[in-house]
Amino acid sequence: MSRSAITKVQAAIIALIVIVAAIVVVVITTLPTPTPPPGPATIKGKVIDELTGLPVAGATVRCDGYMTSTATDGTYSLSIKVGNYTLTVSKEKYETEKLTVSISEEKEYTFDINLKRALIVAEVKIGLLYPFTGAAGAFGEEAKRVYELIVEEINKKGIISLGGAKIKLIYADTESMPDPGVAAAERLITVDKVHLIMGCVQSGVAVPTTAVAEKYGVPYYVVEPVADIITERGFKWVFRHRAKASYYGRDMWMPGGIIAYLEQVWGIKVKTFVHLFEDTEFARSTENALKAYHDLYRPDVEYISICHPYPAVSLDVEISKIKAIDPDILLMTNYPPGGMLAIDTMIKLGYNPKMLIGFCSAVNPAFIEYCGKKLLGFIACDTWSSGCTMPGATILGKTLDEWERLHFERYGLPLTTVGVECLSAMSVVYEILEKVGSVEPEALREGFRTIKTTHHFLPFETVEFDESGQNPNARNNPGVYMWDKNLNKVRFFSIWPPEVAVPGIEKYLKYPAPSWEEREKDYVWPP
Known part of the structure; x- marks a missing residue:
């Protein structure tokens, strides 16, 4: 070789x-390093979640070569030899904790360990897309107050499944109009990088802004808007917990519904019904639903539709026409400026409705403050009325009464419909975040798709979402305007459905309603 x-x-x-x-x-x-033989000394203890104070099961406990896992109650125990060791405790989604321990005698030592949650994200960014200026601006300010109140409570501990991450609210003004609303939604998603959007009072703004969220694949929680079309376009990223317009029509006319209940209390049959509504997306949607369910259930009632411009400068012609008809029930659907103008015009023209039911503007604090005692004995119809809550309902462990006290202490104002809707909506979002432990869009969407919760104050059992994103359990909750002598304010108290009605409230449903001048003394609550 x-x-x-x-x-x-x-x-x-x-x-x-x-x-x-x-x-x-x-x-x-x-x-694997061979485990040393057991020694005559024992170390034991309990591993606790520092944020919740609850035991951590399944944590790995190492003492150099010795190793075990915590039981379901968070306890552990190791038999070791005398010596100096590094005690290490670890678990997924927690920060690893290390402790130097000196075992000098053959006895039992106790070391309890608090584990900190690993911070998955620093904050959860929620875009509040609301009208803070323009015709619906009062609704936006009302929503802002409540969101800040509940988020302050949530952030005391943060989102536990996200390592204690805090919620950050990012506000965007729709200016009560569609085009600024679309621009604001785009900005929330592309510039502010929000994880989800909540809003936005007006259906005419919700329709195009939900399309923006759908385009980008960002969850959009529709809190107040009612137009049916919002959840009827096959969108995957849009969810609504409240009753849509067709449910409003259903609840009004169905057997055992609002009209049937009022007829029973009054001992009459309604013969004529006028719907005064403004030319907006939400009001037209409501009109379509009211007429369709009227035709289905109560064609015996004469139904008259009167549409007015939006915004309205004068309603003299419309109110004069209604005065000449003198219907058994007048229902008006409009935003606060239209509602205020309608009331002023009725008084100016000397028209005393036999019964007035208001939708939307009727529950707005600015409208109620403006009209004051003129509203007593009339009915507000929307998603929530004072005194309504499902038995046992709580949010963050607090009852509705407790939240009302917190709100009144902070702002000097009672909760109203929009406030309770926002409170309930943020509770749902909080529960979803805790459940999924992620801010990834698909995880949040799955959280909405699978949620079924009773942690809300709305007049139905559960908030959940069907394939369209609509809550099929939603219904309305009308209330009669009364003078709340405890608060010295006009409020509306729940009358329907019967299971959430304020006991004894039906005796204040007087028909026909007294004249504008006579009504003040007859409607005081509590009696």
């Missing part, structure tokens, strides 16, 4: 030896 051939063989042998040695090192280093 030549010298060059020998050199090549030697090189190959050396290379083989290196490879084998490397494999041996890898094998040795990857083999």
Whole structure:
């Protein structure tokens, strides 16, 4: 064999030896370290979630070569030899905790360990897309107050499944109009990088802004808007907990519904019904639903539709026409400026409705403050009335009465419909965040899709969402305007459905309603 051939063989042998040695090192280093034999000393303790104070089950506890896992009650125990050790406790989604321990005697030592949640995200960014200026601006301010109140409570501990992450509210003004609303939604998603959007009072703004969220794949929680079309376009990212317009029509006319209940209390049959509504997306949607369910259930009632411009400058013609008809029930659907103008025009023209039911503007604090005692004895119809709550309902462990006290202490104002809707909506979002432990869009969407919760104050059992994103359990909750002598304010108290009606309230449903001048003394609550 030549010298060059020998050199090549030697090189190959050396290379083989290196490879084998490397494999041996890898094998040795990857083999589990043998557990030392038990010693005469014992260390034990309990591992606690620092944020919740609850035991942490399944945490790995190591004391150098000794190892065990915590039981369901968070406890652990190791038998070890005398010596100095590093006690290490770890679990997924928690920060690893290390503690130097000195075991000097053959006895029992106790070391309780608090584990900190690993911070998954620093904050959850929620875009509040609301009208803070323009015709519906009062609704936006009302929503803002309540969101800040509940988020302050949530942020005391943060979102536990996200390592205690706080909620950050980012406000965007729709200016009560669609185009600024679309621009604001785009900005929330592309500039502010919000994880979800909540809003936005007006159906005419909700229709185009939900399309923006759908385009970008960002969850949009529709809190107040009612137009049916919002959840009827096959969207995957849009969810609504409240009754849509068709439910409003259903609840009004169905057997056992609002009209049937009022007829029973009054001992009459309604013969004429006028719907005065403004030319907006939500009001037209409401009109379509009211007429359709009227035709289905009560075609015996004469139904008259009167539409007015939005915004309205004068309603003299419309109110004069209604005065001439003098219907058994007048229902008006409009935003606060239209509602205020309608009331002023009725008084100016000397028209005393036999019964007035208001939708939307009727529950707005600015409208109620403006009209004051003129409203007593009439009916507000929307998603929530004072005194309404499902039995046992709580949000963050607090009852509705407790939230009302917090709100009144902070702002000097009672909760109203929009406030309770926002309170309930943020409770649902909080529960979803805790459930999914993520801010990824698909995880949040799955959280909405699978949620079924009773932690809300609306007049139905559960908030959940069907394939369209609509809550199929939603219904309305009309209330009669009364003078609340405890608060010295006009409020509306729940009359329907019967299971959430304020006991004894039906005796204040007087028909026909007294004149504008006579009504003040007859409607005081509590009696």
